[in-house]
Amino acid sequence: xxxxxxxxxxxxxxxVDNNLDAIKKINHQIHSEPELAYEEHKAHANFVALLxxxxxxxxxxxxxxxxxxxxxxxxGGRLVVFNAEYDALPGIGHACGHNLIASAxxxxxxxxxxxxRKSSIPGRVRLLGTPAEEGGGGKIHLIDNGAYREAxxxxxxxxxxxxxxxxxxxxxxxxKMLANxxxxxxxxxxxxxxxxxxxxxxxxxxxxxxxxxxxxxxxQQIRPHERIHGVIKEGGDRPNVIPxxxxxxxxxxxxxxxxxxxxxxxxxxxxxxxxxxxxxxVRYEPINSYADLRSSMALCKEFVSTLPEGTVxxxxxxxxxxxxxxxxxxxxxCPGFHGAFGIDTEKGQxxxxxxxxxxxxxxxxxxxxxxWGKSMALVGYRVLSDDDFHQAVQEDWKxxxxxAAL
Numbered sequence: 001x002x003x004x005x006x007x008x009x010x011x012x013x014x015x016v017d018n019n020l021d022a023i024k025k026i027n028h029q030i031h032s033e034p035e036l037a038y039e040e041h042k043a044h045a046n047f048v049a050l051l052x053x054x055x056x057x058x059x060x061x062x063x064x065x066x067x068x069x070x071x072x073x074x075x076g077g078r079l080v081v082f083n084a085e086y087d088a089l090p091g092i093g094h095a096c097g098h099n100l101i102a103s104a105x106x107x108x109x110x111x112x113x114x115x116x117r118k119s120s121i122p123g124r125v126r127l128l129g130t131p132a133e134e135g136g137g138g139k140i141h142l143i144d145n146g147a148y149r150e151a152x153x154x155x156x157x158x159x160x161x162x163x164x165x166x167x168x169x170x171x172x173x174x175x176k177m178l179a180n181x182x183x184x185x186x187x188x189x190x191x192x193x194x195x196x197x198x199x200x201x202x203x204x205x206x207x208x209x210x211x212x213x214x215x216x217x218x219x220q221q222i223r224p225h226e227r228i229h230g231v232i233k234e235g236g237d238r239p240n241v242i243p244x245x246x247x248x249x250x251x252x253x254x255x256x257x258x259x260x261x262x263x264x265x266x267x268x269x270x271x272x273x274x275x276x277x278x279x280x281x282v283r284y285e286p287i288n289s290y291a292d293l294r295s296s297m298a299l300c301k302e303f304v305s306t307l308p309e310g311t312v313x314x315x316x317x318x319x320x321x322x323x324x325x326x327x328x329x330x331x332x333x334c335p336g337f338h339g340a341f342g343i344d345t346e347k348g349q350x351x352x353x354x355x356x357x358x359x360x361x362x363x364x365x366x367x368x369x370x371x372w373g374k375s376m377a378l379v380g381y382r383v384l385s386d387d388d389f390h391q392a393v394q395e396d397w398k399x400x401x402x403x404a405a406l
Contacts, residue, residue, distance in 0.1 A: 112125040
């Protein structure tokens with residue numbers, strides 16, 4: 001049964017429309033004052049103040065993360081979480097449109113909360129401020145500290161470039177994103193004067209170069225969807241000093257977390273071999289690992305049904321929103337939805353570009369985010385109110401977790 005025809009659908013949509021000024025306010029505040037991972041102090045303060053002004057109880061600095069917050073409505077029953085991201089990128093601001101993510105989840109929370117209030121059914125909705133998605137793994141800390149414990153579902157949505165979509169399609173419900181295992185690798189050798197006594201040195205930069213080339217050769221033997229990329233963080237100080245200490249950062253991606261971990265073991269052999277060949281020692285420091293995004297097909301199909309037929313694709317194009325996200329880790333904790341909607345930019349001006357940041361601040365982009373926020377509220381409320389649907393979502397997720405472990 002589509003959620004578009006049930007009595008509380010109008011309640012949800014009207015609740016969001018009644019709060020458009022508040023949604024526009026927080027969207028503008030976040031977009032106009034971009035803040036980097038774990039530095040989102042203004043976004044945090046503005047969100048907390050706005051939610052409190054609307055009568056919600058808010059926990060600032062939630063779950064041990066300074067710039068996270070949690071607002072909740074309802075009692076008993078099941079719990080649905082909406083993630084609000086708000087961190088930006090260095091130098092290019094909100095070039096991944098996290099202000100729109102926050103606004104869509106805010107809209108969803110307001111709509112679902114109003115439906116709970118009017119229906120008086122047991123159930124809870126939580127708006128969770130989730131900082132530091134851009135490399136910082138904010139949701140990993142929130143997971144570790146219990147933010148998603150007992151969640152029946154978690155929903156959020158993300159903007160992408162409309163030019164990748166065709167016809168009247170405005171977004172993709174079941175977005176695919178890769179697992180990303182991240183490591184910092186340190187080589188230690190021995191310094192020496194590069195002209196006077198180079199034979200006394202063990203060149204840690206040679207170890208970096210050997211490992212880099214070995215990994216480049218390894219790429220021929222990996223699967224088409226897999227990715228390995230790295231940068232040199234520390235390569236030495238002076239040409240006339242044999243480098244005694246170097247470091248690199250590497251990201252290893254595959255379609256599941258288990259597959260990414262297996263690929264990392266192969267990459268690690270490249271570092272071990274380089275260390276042996278150069279007489280250096282090697283050690284490893286984990287940065288963080290983003291799991292692959294495992295969208296709940298039950299939630300995605302329900303979401304598609306809430307919008308006009310043909311406007312939301314279930315899972316194509318498969319590469320609409322590539323890369324990795326810490327929302328993937330959340331989908332290993334509970335059923336998740338991370339759909340992606342299109343916003344208008346020129347070809348070549350996709351995510352992580354300055355023009356995309358500009359497009360993220362447009363009113364028509366916010367309109368799309370709010371539209372998708374309403375649909376997330378409809379899906380979330382059905383999880384809370386429909387026992388059979390909730391059970392189907394849970395069974396689907398448990399089976400998918402078995403597949404993820406292969």
